[in-house]
Amino acid sequence: MNHxxxxxxxxDTDTKIxxxxxxxxxxxxxxxxxxxxxxEYALEAALRAxxxxxxxxxxxxxxxxxxxxGLRDGLARGADxxxxxxxxxxxxxxxxxxxxxxxxxxxxxxxxxxxxxxKGVGTDAQLVVPMLGELLDLPHVTxxxxxDWKDGSVVAHREIEGATEIVEAPLPVVIGAQKSKAEPRxxxxxxxxxxxxxxxxxxxxxxxxxxxxxxxGANAAVVWTKLELPAARQAVKLVPADDPAKAAEELxxxxxxxxxxx
Amino acid sequence: xASDNAAGTTTESESFLKALYMGHIEDxxxxxxxxxxPDVKETVDAFVDACKDFYAxxxxxxxxxxxxxxxxxxxxxxxxxxxxxxxxxxxxxxAGFGATAYCRTMEQIGPLDxxxxxxxxxxxxxxxxxxxxxxxxxxxxxxxxxxxxxKLVAAFCLTEPEAGSxxxxxxxxxxxxxxxDEYILNGTKQWISNxxxxxxFSVFARVPGAEGEKDKHKEIICFxxxxxxxxxxxxxxxxxxxxxxxxxxxxxxxIIFENCRVPAANVLGGKGHGFxxxxxxxxxxxxxxxxGSVGGSKWMLKLAIEHATxxxxxxxxxxxxxxxxxxxxxxxxxxxxxxxxxxxxxGLIDRGITDYSIEGACCKVFGTEIxxxxxxxxxxxxxxxxxMNEYPYGRALRDxxxxxxxxxTNEILRLFVVLSGMKEVGDNLKEVQSxxxxxxxxxxxxxxxxxxxxxxxxxxxxxxxxxxxLAPEADQVAHYAGVFANAVDTLLRKHGKKVIDKEYxxxxxxxxxxxxxxxxxxxxxxxxxxxxxxxxxxxxEIEIARWFCHVxxxxxxxxxxxxxxxxxxxxxxxxxxxxxxxxxxYDLWA
Ligand SMILES: Cc1cc2nc3c(=O)[nH]c(=O)nc-3n(C[C@H](O)[C@H](O)[C@H](O)COP(=O)(O)OP(=O)(O)OC[C@H]3O[C@@H](n4cnc5c(N)ncnc54)[C@H](O)[C@@H]3O)c2cc1C
Numbered sequence: 001m002n003h004x005x006x007x008x009x010x011x012d013t014d015t016k017i018x019x020x021x022x023x024x025x026x027x028x029x030x031x032x033x034x035x036x037x038x039x040e041y042a043l044e045a046a047l048r049a050x051x052x053x054x055x056x057x058x059x060x061x062x063x064x065x066x067x068x069x070g071l072r073d074g075l076a077r078g079a080d081x082x083x084x085x086x087x088x089x090x091x092x093x094x095x096x097x098x099x100x101x102x103x104x105x106x107x108x109x110x111x112x113x114x115x116x117x118x119k120g121v122g123t124d125a126q127l128v129v130p131m132l133g134e135l136l137d138l139p140h141v142t143x144x145x146x147x148d149w150k151d152g153s154v155v156a157h158r159e160i161e162g163a164t165e166i167v168e169a170p171l172p173v174v175i176g177a178q179k180s181k182a183e184p185r186x187x188x189x190x191x192x193x194x195x196x197x198x199x200x201x202x203x204x205x206x207x208x209x210x211x212x213x214x215x216x217g218a219n220a221a222v223v224w225t226k227l228e229l230p231a232a233r234q235a236v237k238l239v240p241a242d243d244p245a246k247a248a249e250e251l252x253x254x255x256x257x258x259x260x261x262x
Numbered sequence: 263x264a265s266d267n268a269a270g271t272t273t274e275s276e277s278f279l280k281a282l283y284m285g286h287i288e289d290x291x292x293x294x295x296x297x298x299x300p301d302v303k304e305t306v307d308a309f310v311d312a313c314k315d316f317y318a319x320x321x322x323x324x325x326x327x328x329x330x331x332x333x334x335x336x337x338x339x340x341x342x343x344x345x346x347x348x349x350x351x352x353x354x355x356x357a358g359f360g361a362t363a364y365c366r367t368m369e370q371i372g373p374l375d376x377x378x379x380x381x382x383x384x385x386x387x388x389x390x391x392x393x394x395x396x397x398x399x400x401x402x403x404x405x406x407x408x409x410x411x412x413k414l415v416a417a418f419c420l421t422e423p424e425a426g427s428x429x430x431x432x433x434x435x436x437x438x439x440x441x442x443d444e445y446i447l448n449g450t451k452q453w454i455s456n457x458x459x460x461x462x463f464s465v466f467a468r469v470p471g472a473e474g475e476k477d478k479h480k481e482i483i484c485f486x487x488x489x490x491x492x493x494x495x496x497x498x499x500x501x502x503x504x505x506x507x508x509x510x511x512x513x514x515x516x517i518i519f520e521n522c523r524v525p526a527a528n529v530l531g532g533k534g535h536g537f538x539x540x541x542x543x544x545x546x547x548x549x550x551x552x553x554g555s556v557g558g559s560k561w562m563l564k565l566a567i568e569h570a571t572x573x574x575x576x577x578x579x580x581x582x583x584x585x586x587x588x589x590x591x592x593x594x595x596x597x598x599x600x601x602x603x604x605x606x607x608x609g610l611i612d613r614g615i616t617d618y619s620i621e622g623a624c625c626k627v628f629g630t631e632i633x634x635x636x637x638x639x640x641x642x643x644x645x646x647x648x649x650m651n652e653y654p655y656g657r658a659l660r661d662x663x664x665x666x667x668x669x670x671t672n673e674i675l676r677l678f679v680v681l682s683g684m685k686e687v688g689d690n691l692k693e694v695q696s697x698x699x700x701x702x703x704x705x706x707x708x709x710x711x712x713x714x715x716x717x718x719x720x721x722x723x724x725x726x727x728x729x730x731x732l733a734p735e736a737d738q739v740a741h742y743a744g745v746f747a748n749a750v751d752t753l754l755r756k757h758g759k760k761v762i763d764k765e766y767x768x769x770x771x772x773x774x775x776x777x778x779x780x781x782x783x784x785x786x787x788x789x790x791x792x793x794x795x796x797x798x799x800x801x802x803e804i805e806i807a808r809w810f811c812h813v814x815x816x817x818x819x820x821x822x823x824x825x826x827x828x829x830x831x832x833x834x835x836x837x838x839x840x841x842x843x844x845x846x847x848y849d850l851w852a
Contacts, residue, residue: 069304076308183319187312189344189357192305 001055003046004111005079006102006128007039008120009063009070017229024224025092035070038117040184042177045147046115047078047185053149056080058109062101063087068200075195076187082200090205091217092224095123099131100215104208106136111172113154118143118176129176140174141167147175277617278610279624279779283683284690285747287723287740292782295602295790296609298362306363309344310370316343323375326511327657330503332377334459340382341412345371349386350394354406361611365553365604372554373561376661377511379554381415384455384512387547388669389416392464392484392539395546396531405486409462414488417460419451419517420540427674429466430479430537434519436467443526445469445485447497447519453668458503458513463487464543465519466536482536486528497522508660545619548669549611552604552625555633558662559597562633562640565654566590569644580643589639595810596632598803602783603628620682623675624776630665630672637662676772677765680750683775684761687747688754725782729789731797731804735811739781742818746774749825766830770821777814784810 011017012032020027035043046057059074061067062085071082085101087093093101106114114136119126126142133140146157150168158165159178187195205212213219237254241247255262278291298306320336340346349364350356359367364386372379390409393401393416408414425432434449447467454463468481489495501516531539567590570581580586607621641648641655648655666672723743728736750771754761788807792800839847 069308072304073308073311076312186316186343187308188342189305189309189312189348192308192312192344193352193357196301196305 001049001053001112002110003050003055003057003113003115004060004106004109005039005043005046005057005074005115006060006132007043007070007074008036008117008122009033009061009067010036010120010122013037013121019227019229024227026227033066033070035073036117036120036122038119038121038177038179040117041180041182042115042117042175043074043077043079044182044184045144045175045177045180046113048182049113049147049149050078055112058083058111060102060105061085062093062098071200072192072195073187075198076191077185078191082198084200084202085208086202086204090212092220093212093216094220094222095125095127096131096221097212097215099128099135101205101208101210101212102128103132103135104210105203106132108208113172114138114174116174116176118178126176129174133174136172136174138172138174139169140176141169142176143178144175145178145180276615277620278615279620279679279775280617280683280686282743282775282778283687283747283750285723285744287725287743287782289725289727291610291615292606292725292786293727293789294793295786296362296606296613297790298366302360302363305357306359306366309357310367312343313345313367313371314374317371317374317378321375321378323377323511326375326377328510330505330510332381332511332513336378337381337415337459338412340378345382346385346412346415347410350390350406350410354402355410356406361549361608362605365550365608368550369553369557369604372557375511377509380455380509380512383550383554384418385409385412385416385460387550388418388543389456389460389464390462391418391543391547392530393462393486395542396484396535396539397486401486401528401530405462405488414462415456415460416462416464417454417456417517418543419454419457419463419465419487421452421454422450423452427671429540430482432466432468432482434465434467436469436483436485436524438469438526439523442523444523445483445526445529447485447487447522447524449519451517451519453504453514454517456513457515457517458500459493461489461491461493463489463498463517464530464539465517465524466540467519469533479537480534482540483533484530484536484539485524486530487522487524488528495522506664508657508663510660544669545622548622548626548675549604549607549618551665551669552600552622552629553608555629555662555665556597556601556604558633558658559593559600559636562636562658563590563593563597566593566640566643569640569647573645586643589643591809592813593636593639595806595813597636598806599780599784599810599814600625600629600632602787603780606783606786620679620775621779623670623679624779626665626669627672627675627679627772628776628780630662633662634659634666673769677768679775680768680771681762684750684754687750691751691754725785727789728785729792729797729804731792732785732788732807732811735781735808736785738811738815739778739785742774742815742822743778743782745822746771746778746818749774749822753825766828766833767825770824774818774821777818781811781814 010033011026012034015031018027043057043059049055050057057079058081059071059079060083061071064087068084071084075082083105085105114132116129116132118129120128129140129142141156141158143158143160144156145159145164148155153168153170154173155166155168156175158167215221239247239250239254252262278288281288316339320339326332344357347356348359348367350358352358368379368383390406393405393409405414409416420429420432422432422434434447434451436445436447438445447465449467451465463486465485465487466482467485469483470481487495487498489498497520499518499520501518504514506514567581570586570590571579573580581590604625607618607625610621611618637655637658641659644653644655647653670678724740725736753764753767757764784807788800788803791803797804
């Protein structure tokens with residue numbers, strides 16, 4: 001069974017985000033990048049499947065050369081191969097452009113399961129999984145927390161509001177991984193050293209026959225017009241408790257009139 | 263020792279600081295300031311990230327400290343992660359980290375949990391080092407792979423109740439039994455880190471009368487003592503866990519040998535070389551303690567700045583009060599100087615310099631004392647909060663205190679950096695003296711030092727490659743390096759062999775040496791930074807260097823002056839009276 005795991009290299013969830021000078025993208029100076037946490041669950045599930053049933057795991061990303069650090073992380077955890085679709089020279093790419101590029105590459109590979117995180121942290125669009133299903137003409141399942149293997153199909157547990165939905169889909173299939181009990185492993189130093197020796201294949205959009213200029217930058221279907229930080233949180237308001245009865249009254253008033261939660 | 267290069271362009275010694283004692287500033291060893299190779303940096307960054315994730319999920323630092331216990335499954339986890347095999351060569355199953363990579367990793371993970379740093383550090387920096395440095399290929403093949411995975415955890419058994427700083431006086435005996443080709447060990451080792459669960463012990467013992475009467479150190483021999491898989495070994499007993507001030511989670515206990523049999527094949531480094539094994543092991547391990555201090559200092563600086571910029575008193579951020587500014591600036595400048603010193607030293611080690619014992623000791627002394635001060639200042643800036651246990655300062659103080667005691671106390675290391683340097687100079691002085699007796703001696707056979715000495719001047723070497731924006735600092739440092747070398751020379755001539763006991767002077771000289779090395783490393787580093795990003799972008803670093811050099815120079819001047827003018831005789835008389843009285847004899851109300 002061959003697994004392709006698509007990973008996004010995103011700003012660390014701990015990073016303090018600043019809006020860049022353009023007003024439509026973030027200021028990347030001093031940003032630490034990580035593999036999107038949901039993608040880590042996807043990779044973990046793929047690695048466990050490989051360990052149990054054999055096969056290969058390939059990690060795939062669309063991004064700049066710096067994103068190869070993310071691919072190396074995947075290799076260090078146990079992936080066999082890595083491919084980067086180069087974003088150099090490409091304008092802002094929306095979810096459709098990314099999905100188109102990933103699909104074009106995946107078509108050149110023999111994939112039984114295409115794994116992704118259910119969403120990429122950062123933009124949280126949750127679009128690439130269904131788009132990939134559509135572009136590859138494959139079934140897709142989102143919000144997957146657990147997968148059982150059958151001959152020629154998979155049984156997926158979907159985490160939905162207040163329940164678990166169990167669905168079956170034939171292989172090949174596109175899976176959007178949700179956080180699950182299978183915690184992602186750590187790259188060991190041995191794995192990191194071995195990963196250093198592996199080659200990362202780099203493809204340009206043109207190599208994949210994709211006319212990326214026609215669907216990115218100003219030609220993208222979705223264009224970011226403005227990026228804003230949420231308003232700063234207000235300072236804590238302390239109600240003096242010298243006189244408990246009065247304090248309770250004041251608290252009630254504030255909750256009703258200012259916070260409007262009562 | 264003597265250079266056989268007639269042109270005299272090579273140094274008498276590979277060690278940068280030994281050369282400094284001889285009046286040389288080896289510019290070539292400083293410039294360009296060492297940088298890690300890109301692939302080393304990538305590996306270390308990735309590994310540090312993995313470690314941080316591992317710690318976040320598995321290392322409950324508060325609990326470890328409170329329960330005085332380091333969970334064994336976490337030790338196993340370190341093994342799986344690769345943290346126990348960083349310094350072991352790849353061919354023996356480790357990662358083959360050089361000094362820079364190891365230092366950077368310890369810098370980054372040290373502050374996450376000090377007890378964990380001891381588990382990892384005592385294992386690699388000292389425990390398995392005798393095997394790594396002195397083992398035969400067969401011995402290495404046998405044990406290093408299991409040490410690399412953490413299946414075997416190592417401990418270093420040198421100290422005894424009667425033998426601390428004077429380790430050469432150890433009493434544990436090893437008696438050879440020819441009938442079984444084994445040694446029989448008897449004795450007690452004290453305060454052994456990882457002692458509670460290690461399965462590989464580097465043990466130092468004495469074979470009485472082994473190598474003649476002259477040199478008692480030659481009786482010392484080092485063994486690899488391995489327990490059975492379950493951790494037991496006939497004749498080896500682990501003492502109870504010590505109750506300690508800090509590093510509470512780390513295991514520290516006695517290891518008691520009673521007729522414990524060890525195969526002769528387990529001797530590390532050969533008969534008669536045990537003391538050398540111990541000394542070299544410790545000499546090579548100290549730089550990383552400096553690196554840990556860099557990490558701790560950065561952490562403290564972050565906490566101090568956070569607090570100082572948020573806390574307001576007198577309607578003002580306390581950060582804006584000048585006394586606080588001074589504290590913060592001093593913390594940062596010393597951290598910068600220390601970081602420069604540690605990574606210059608690590609870079610020298612990685613480029614193949616084999617004698618870095620003085621440099622390593624400087625990193626340890628300078629680093630551990632800076633960390634101690636930085637924690638203290640960060641605590642002070644926190645005010646009363648700093649005294650509360652829910653803040654990290656108290657524990658940091660407790661954990662870092664021992665740094666100034668183990669791996670050679672800072673007093674012993676001050677003596678060490680001065681006496682090792684003096685030895686170099688003394689050997690060369692003999693040469694000068696004999697050359698002066700026979701004026702026809704061929705000059706070609708003289709060392710650089712002797713030639714200069716005969717001309718009557720020691721160094722006029724300059725720090726010629728330092729960026730011009732720091733020229734005054736570079737000139738000042740080069741000047742005082744010369745004054746220092748002359749001072750050592752004068753002291754040696756004045757006292758001859760008796761110089762060994764002149765500890766009042768050694769302490770001053772050691773502090774001068776450390777301040778010189780710190781400034782030199784700082785200037786080399788800033789020069790490199792300017793080369794990389796230009797003067798404008800490096801301004802922050804340039805000004806830190808200026809600040810540090812200014813303060814260090816004042817200390818140096820003070821110490822050098824005190825070599826000549828001091829109250830040392832009073833110190834001796836006063837302390838004599840105190841010893842006599844057995845306490846404070848001048849009670850006002852007496
Ligand atoms: C937590 C902890 C872990 C340790 N782990 C290990 C371990 O894993 N393996 C191991 O072998 N040992 C270990 N040790 C022992 C440690 O290395 C010794 O404590 C250290 O070498 C000092 O020896 P001592 O305690 O006997 O002090 P002493 O040697 O008795 O020194 C007492 C004081 O006198 C000073 N002094 C001694 N001689 C001189 C001199 N000539 N001039 C001026 N001052 C002098 C010292 O600097 C010190 O201040 C550990 C100790 C501790 C506390």
